[in-house]
Amino acid sequence: MGRWRKVKQGKIGKRREKRKTSDETALPCAPITLRLKAFLTDTFMITMPILYIVIYLVMGDREGFREHMGEGWLIILIVHMAATLLFWKLKAQTPGMKAYDLTLIDPQTGEKPGIVKLFLRYVMLQTAILSFFGMFLPFIMRHKEGLHDLVSGTCIVYRPR
Template sequence: MRWRSVKQGKIDKSQTETKQKDYSPAPISDRLKAFLTDTFMITMPIMYIVIYLVMGSREGFREHMAAGWLYIIIPHYLIVTFLWTIKGETPGMRAYDMKIIRWNSLENPNFFQSTIRYIAMPFSILSIVGVVIAFFRKDKATFHDLISLTRMIHVPKK
């Protein structure tokens, strides 16, 4: 089947294929660095605010630890999933030229995919197997990538 040119209103197959191939899977080492960067840029300020401003002190946090962790996890969840859905990246991912996209397109994940990814990520990391499978896959997909139908790509600098 011959593809008509873009001028005639059809997408050129060769242009679509090259656009998809321009993006390689994000290196696992860069993913780890981005995770650590996000921990310090997103999680640590939230923890500081909750422990010292909301709970009053470390002792107050220790006495009400379950509530304290909820006060940390809920804003973290909202911030991270918002960034993944709107921008496709967090500050750490931006620093290492990475982006999260839907599995079959270059679009940002929707809120549902971002939520599934956020919930599956701790299970993937804690089980070790969820992260180790990335070393054996050509596309470097982890368990939480597979479950949420997303993938992390390296975005070349412009």
């Protein structure tokens, strides 16, 4: 007796639809090229003004910065972290991310991540930038996540206007 006849007679239930796994329903991370462009834009829009202000206004000049380089870099890092976390918390975007229609989300909820996840993402982003492994991880990961995405449980998605 064929399968169709057994199904029609009710001896075998209909095939159940295959449930989607969490990988299939997860929002895809934005392309690496867009995230890199946003990062470079943020470098010039956020980091460069902070560097200039700290070196020339806070430390006086390059020689003053050179003499107190540790303090200078600490100030730069703290101000950069505060600015980036503020952008992420308020709009889930930095200026570079906004320019390329990227949004930072918590993939489990689809909403803006909490401050703890944002802080963890920032710390791990700096770690990824300084490590060889962290820089190339998105190129080998299936969903193109970076070290900071994996550890913090966040993702940057492309949402065109």
